Amino acid sequence: MAITSTVSPDGNQVTIYIQGRFDFSSHQEFRSAYEKLSHAPSHYRVDLQGTSYLDSSALGMLLLLRDYAGGEQSNIQIVNCAPDVKKILLISNFEQLFDIQ
Numbered sequence: 558m559a560i561t562s563t564v565s566p567d568g569n570q571v572t573i574y575i576q577g578r579f580d581f582s583s584h585q586e587f588r589s590a591y592e593k594l595s596h597a598p599s600h601y602r603v604d605l606q607g608t609s610y611l612d613s614s615a616l617g618m619l620l621l622l623r624d625y626a627g628g629e630q631s632n633i634q635i636v637n638c639a640p641d642v643k644k645i646l647l648i649s650n651f652e653q654l655f656d657i658q
Contacts, residue, residue: 562590570600576607581614591622601626606637611645623654634658 559576560583573590575583591601601622605611623631634656638646646657 560586560590562594564594564598568596569598570602571598572602572604574604574607578610579605579608579615579618580610580612584614584618587618588621591625597626599632601631601633603633603635604637605635605639605642608639608642611642616645616649616651619651619655632656 560573561576562571562573564571571591571594573587575587579587603619603622619633619635623633626633635646635651636658638657643657646652646655651657
């Protein structure tokens with residue numbers, strides 16, 4: 558599991574890239590990707606292009622990110638989901654909480 562992040566040049570968006578399995582073993586690494594930023598961005602983007610697996614703890618981590626980013630006022634996109642990963646997100650009704658593309 559590798560989690561990396563990049564910040565846009567203006568500092569307003571962070572993109573978090575998740576490779577491999579997104580499960581409880583990546584909890585600390587995922588939180589560090591957004592909590593250790595010197596400036597809290599207004600937009601968050603979670604890129605799941607390299608994500609092969611997602612479990613309930615990953616769903617919980619996404620909810621923690623949402624709380625951290627401002628709850629109902631948060632601006633979080635989940636992008637580049639494989640069909641199986643997107644199916645889990647939709648079954649969990651995450652399209653009501655996140656912008657899933």
